[in-house]
Amino acid sequence: xxxxxxxxxxxxxxxxxxxxxxxxxxxxxxxxxxxHAVLGENGAGKSTLIKVMAGVVxxxxxxxTLEGREVSFADPAAAMNAGVVSVFQELSLIPDLxxxxxxxxxxxPKRFGLIDRRAQRRIAEQALARAGGEDIHPMAPxxxxxxxxxQIVEIAKALARSPRILILDEATSALTAADVTKVFAVLxxxxxxxxxxxxxxxxxxxxxxxxxxxxxFRNGCxxxxxxxxxxxxxxxVEMMIGREYSHVFPPKAAHRASNSPPILEVxxxxxxxxxxxxxxxxxxxxxxxxxxxxxxxxxxxLLALFGVLKGVTGEILIDGKPARIAKPRDAKAKKIGMALxxxxxxxEGLMLPMAVGANLSFAALDSLSRCGIIDRGAELKAxxxxxxxxxxxxxxxxxxxxxxxxxxxxxxVIAKWLMVTPRIxxxxxxTRGIDVGTKQEIYQLLRKLAESGAAIIFxxxxxxxxxxxxxxxxxxxxxxxxxxxxxxxxxxxxxxASALNIATGKIATDQREAGARPAFDA
Amino acid sequence: xxxxxYRLAEQxxxxxxxxxxxxxxxxxxxxxxxxxxxNVVQTAANKGVLLALLALAxxxxxxxxxxxxxxxxxxxxxxxxxSYIITGSPPTAMLGVxxxxxxxxxxxxxxxxxxxxxxxxxxxxxxxxxxxxxGLALWLRPQPGNSDGFNADIADFxxxxxxxxxxxxxxxxxxxxxxxxLPFRRSAxxxxxxxxxSSEVAAYxxxxxIRRAKFVAYCLSGLLSAMGGLFVTFIxxxxxxxxxxxxxxxxxxxxxxxxxxxxxxxxxxxxIGAIFGALAFRTIGDLLFVFNLDxxxxxxxxxxxxLVVVCIxxxxxxxxxxxLDLFA
Numbered sequence: 001x002x003x004x005x006x007x008x009x010x011x012x013x014x015x016x017x018x019x020x021x022x023x024x025x026x027x028x029x030x031x032x033x034x035x036h037a038v039l040g041e042n043g044a045g046k047s048t049l050i051k052v053m054a055g056v057v058x059x060x061x062x063x064x065t066l067e068g069r070e071v072s073f074a075d076p077a078a079a080m081n082a083g084v085v086s087v088f089q090e091l092s093l094i095p096d097l098x099x100x101x102x103x104x105x106x107x108x109p110k111r112f113g114l115i116d117r118r119a120q121r122r123i124a125e126q127a128l129a130r131a132g133g134e135d136i137h138p139m140a141p142x143x144x145x146x147x148x149x150x151q152i153v154e155i156a157k158a159l160a161r162s163p164r165i166l167i168l169d170e171a172t173s174a175l176t177a178a179d180v181t182k183v184f185a186v187l188x189x190x191x192x193x194x195x196x197x198x199x200x201x202x203x204x205x206x207x208x209x210x211x212x213x214x215x216x217f218r219n220g221c222x223x224x225x226x227x228x229x230x231x232x233x234x235x236x237v238e239m240m241i242g243r244e245y246s247h248v249f250p251p252k253a254a255h256r257a258s259n260s261p262p263i264l265e266v267x268x269x270x271x272x273x274x275x276x277x278x279x280x281x282x283x284x285x286x287x288x289x290x291x292x293x294x295x296x297x298x299x300x301x302l303l304a305l306f307g308v309l310k311g312v313t314g315e316i317l318i319d320g321k322p323a324r325i326a327k328p329r330d331a332k333a334k335k336i337g338m339a340l341x342x343x344x345x346x347x348e349g350l351m352l353p354m355a356v357g358a359n360l361s362f363a364a365l366d367s368l369s370r371c372g373i374i375d376r377g378a379e380l381k382a383x384x385x386x387x388x389x390x391x392x393x394x395x396x397x398x399x400x401x402x403x404x405x406x407x408x409x410x411x412x413v414i415a416k417w418l419m420v421t422p423r424i425x426x427x428x429x430x431t432r433g434i435d436v437g438t439k440q441e442i443y444q445l446l447r448k449l450a451e452s453g454a455a456i457i458f459x460x461x462x463x464x465x466x467x468x469x470x471x472x473x474x475x476x477x478x479x480x481x482x483x484x485x486x487x488x489x490x491x492x493x494x495x496x497a498s499a500l501n502i503a504t505g506k507i508a509t510d511q512r513e514a515g516a517r518p519a520f521d522a
Numbered sequence: 523x524x525x526x527x528y529r530l531a532e533q534x535x536x537x538x539x540x541x542x543x544x545x546x547x548x549x550x551x552x553x554x555x556x557x558x559x560x561n562v563v564q565t566a567a568n569k570g571v572l573l574a575l576l577a578l579a580x581x582x583x584x585x586x587x588x589x590x591x592x593x594x595x596x597x598x599x600x601x602x603x604x605s606y607i608i609t610g611s612p613p614t615a616m617l618g619v620x621x622x623x624x625x626x627x628x629x630x631x632x633x634x635x636x637x638x639x640x641x642x643x644x645x646x647x648x649x650x651x652x653x654x655x656x657g658l659a660l661w662l663r664p665q666p667g668n669s670d671g672f673n674a675d676i677a678d679f680x681x682x683x684x685x686x687x688x689x690x691x692x693x694x695x696x697x698x699x700x701x702x703x704l705p706f707r708r709s710a711x712x713x714x715x716x717x718x719x720s721s722e723v724a725a726y727x728x729x730x731x732i733r734r735a736k737f738v739a740y741c742l743s744g745l746l747s748a749m750g751g752l753f754v755t756f757i758x759x760x761x762x763x764x765x766x767x768x769x770x771x772x773x774x775x776x777x778x779x780x781x782x783x784x785x786x787x788x789x790x791x792x793x794i795g796a797i798f799g800a801l802a803f804r805t806i807g808d809l810l811f812v813f814n815l816d817x818x819x820x821x822x823x824x825x826x827x828x829l830v831v832v833c834i835x836x837x838x839x840x841x842x843x844x845x846l847d848l849f850a
């Protein structure tokens with residue numbers, strides 16, 4: 001590091017969410033006139049770091065200084081006033097307001113106490129022009145804009161606040177190559193104007209293009225800072241991996257997929273720009289992992305299979321025969337037998353205030369009732385069997401499911417779907433935020449279900465789980481299936497490298513479609 | 523697209539409500555035995571303006587994605603209070619008017635404070651406070667009536683006609699729109715109200731003063747409800763703690779807001795639309811009268827019109843591609 005004094009300093013910052021240490025003694029120095037990239041795999045603490053800087057999350061411990069003065073931000077407004085402005089990954093635009101309204105939202109220009117619409121229009125047009133969004137009409141409602149335009153508006157909004165530190169959290173993830181070129185030109189100009197830029201991206205070529213220095217995060221802590229261009233992709237991956245394995249996985253059954261015909265076959269599945277031409281097959285007894293960085297279409301893939309999305313194209317075959325899955329009820333039907341363990345158990349999986357017993361039997365009510373009347377005896381028996389099987393710790397069947405611990409709630413969601421004896425089980429990051437003991441029970445359960453003949457598709461943000469549980473792992477990048485890792489190939493290094501869509505060692509990745517990689521002129 | 527098309531798109535709900543009202547009103551006047559006379563317009567205006575004021579009050583709260591079920595009862599309370607304190611000489615009577623408005627403002631502020639600081643749902647909060655406001659009204663006026671020395675001159679002026687035949691109530695409504703609504707719509711706090719109703723999370727992330735926006739919305743709602751209360755006092759010269767009226771006006775204000783293109787999910791719509799919604803809703807009843815239909819049909823027709831308009835407004839749901847968004 002050179003002698004320049006950083007604009008922003010962060011030291012010893014810690015943040016804990018329940019049982020998860022998201023940041024541990026994290027430190028970061030941000031300098032004016034530089035683009036600082038932050039790298040790390042899922043759950044490394046990048047997002048929490050940014051939220052702390054932007055005033056969204058209050059750290060448990062640690063100090064931050066801005067231009068030598070100690071600061072703490074109570075809310076996003078305080079951070080903004082101090083000049084720390086963020087372009088968030090989950091967009092912070094207000095859908096029902098116009099583009100211009102959104103750009104000036106935190107500090108609209110005023111005249112005689114009222115908003116000066118002419119000045120607002122001028123500011124919005126200037127900001128849009130700076131961000132490369134001249135094609136966006138300032139009066140268009142944000143709701144009607146496609147995602148890539150929204151992201152440009154989000155950047156324009158940040159620029160209109162004349163920031164000193166600009167944080168871009170995956171701000172280029174929805175942009176086309178041409179847009180990225182424009183945005184990078186803006187960022188380079190801002191850099192020459194002396195702004196400090198913090199750039200978070202999973203696109204390695206973008207980081208190579210724009211960053212001056214890089215900091216790698218792992219397990220909530222900054223592990224290395226280096227000048228851009230001084231480390232090969234290989235070394236970067238090496239720094240990002242190396243998480244400690246705290247879980248024990250049941251032995252995998254040596255599965256030979258070629259032996260049994262697939263239960264589920266998917267051909268050329270697409271959904272707008274979010275899923276691109278995905279084909280896969282799953283046989284009985286297989287545990288298929290879905291990996292990649294968060295938000296690359298994994299969730300949409302599971303929802304598309306389960307019939308939640310409209311306008312999905314492609315073919316789904318069950319037992320070799322084409323099947324139409326137009327809604328979750330179709331997916332659940334006996335001849336398909338699909339179950340989805342959702343991501344957010346609190347809203348999509350359970351009715352929290354209702355009793356444990358009622359929650360468990362919801363999906364299976366059809367088979368537990370006669371002429372529309374629930375057979376209480378059969379229900380009770382089925383629920384009790386399931387609670388025993390999954391070892392759900394509860395004070396009886398009548399307590400609200402919301403009073404159970406997180407791990408037991410997750411087991412309840414799984415139990416609910418096992419009651420319909422599904423043949424195809426889709427799991428959407430089922431172990432997020434639950435304790436190690438329950439995680440292991442879930443791994444064992446997955447193995448048991450596979451052995452009893454179910455096909456399992458398992459999306460996890462935790463690479464260790466994919467390595468420990470899966471026969472095959474499909475790595476998604478930008479909505480497309482980039483690589484399939486089989487048995488022995490499933491290593492953390494291979495997972496991280498293919499998640500970032502880079503080639504390391506002998507792993508050859510498919511080249512992205514021609515033209516998708518932006519070409520930059522000096 | 524050029525600017526005017528965006529302006530048009532933004533005002534679609536308002537324009538639809540205005541069109542519905544105009545069509546109904548033309549049919550009404552055209553078939554009225556007396557025709558388009560100042561008397562007919564004045565009577566229609568007085569009835570319409572009353573609901574329009576309450577629709578305005580409901581709009582500002584609905585824009586924050588809240589709802590005010592206490593507004594009908596607050597309207598009754600301010601009516602009863604008005605029948606007591608609008609007395610004596612014009613200056614003291616005017617003081618009474620100010621008192622009624624302040625009462626409305628205070629009750630609105632109470633609603634806002636409970637919703638924001640008590641973090642209770644608006645629906646529960648306003649059912650409870652509405653009951654309290656009605657209790658107070660009943661305590662003030664166990665029997666309908668007014669106080670000795672009630673100043674009827676102000677009342678007659680407000681419900682009468684200006685020298686050139688324009689109903690004073692319509693002028694008063696226009697004034698309210700120009701002095702309260704239009705500045706509100708163009709103020710930073712007004713925009714914060716829209717932002718909060720549209721997406722509270724995004725508003726928070728953008729540093730919008732969410733709490734202040736909600737508080738102002740509830741205060742304004744109280745103030746506008748009190749104007750409605752004043753107006754009914756002027757029409758009837760008395761106060762009446764009628765539970766039925768309170769409930770009916772609350773529900774009618776919501777119907778008017780919906781007819782006027784204001785989204786109950788918040789963030790979308792205009793008070794101008796709600797005013798036309800209120801006027802249209804009122805005209806439905808009058809239409810039955812000119813066609814000599816039994817007034818008993820009125821609720822049924824109001825319901826049908828409301829349903830049809832709401833269905834038109836819900837058409838955008840067909841565009842949703844992730845079904846989980848339907849429940850968001």
